[in-house]
Amino acid sequence: MKEVKIETTLQVYDDINELPKSIQNLMDSAIEARENAYAPYSKFNVGAAILLDNSIVVIGSNQENACFPSGLCAERTAIYYAGAKYPKAKILKMAITASSQNQVTDKPIPPCGSCRQAIAEYEIKQNQPVEIYFMGAKGKVVKSNSLANLLPLLFESSVL
Numbered sequence: 001m002k003e004v005k006i007e008t009t010l011q012v013y014d015d016i017n018e019l020p021k022s023i024q025n026l027m028d029s030a031i032e033a034r035e036n037a038y039a040p041y042s043k044f045n046v047g048a049a050i051l052l053d054n055s056i057v058v059i060g061s062n063q064e065n066a067c068f069p070s071g072l073c074a075e076r077t078a079i080y081y082a083g084a085k086y087p088k089a090k091i092l093k094m095a096i097t098a099s100s101q102n103q104v105t106d107k108p109i110p111p112c113g114s115c116r117q118a119i120a121e122y123e124i125k126q127n128q129p130v131e132i133y134f135m136g137a138k139g140k141v142v143k144s145n146s147l148a149n150l151l152p153l154l155f156e157s158s159v160l
Contacts, residue, residue, distance in 0.1 A: 006152045011143040012108075019141060023095065023133055027141070029057050030095040033074065037061035043101035046074040046109075050082050052089040058082040075115035079122060090126045094119070096134040105136030116151040123147050124156050 013019055016027055026049050034047025039062055046062040060078030064071035072080075075096060082091060098109040111119065111134065123130050129146035144150055 008149045013141040027095040030097045033059035033061045034097050038063045046098045048074040048078040049095045050078050050091050051093040054089045073115050075111045076118045091130045093131040099137035106139035108135050108140050108142040110134050119147040120154050
């Protein structure tokens, strides 16, 4: 047997004001998207904003359905729209923010496993990492230079 150690390096900002202005603007777009989430069941609103290499910002919010789990997370709403509308564009950066209607979300909330897999697919497709910034409704913001930091053992097409 051999033990393998996997390490991840992330940057943590104290709050949104510590981010570079361009990322603050991207996060502001994610916050605006979060406010449009349709989350009557979970009461957990998520917004995502994606910066493409053509300078277009695409947003998404979570959209729930009474026929759970047929809704869709904010990150996948945004990434699939970007892929459908701008199929040749590369995703450079993604900002994610989440808030709960039941409690204060002041800790960074990363993308769920399904969203991590979707982001991984686009990183592989474009052969370029996506910078990911995530936060709760307030407080610290975490930056990952690539989805591979959040999902180090990728499931990808070469194994199919």
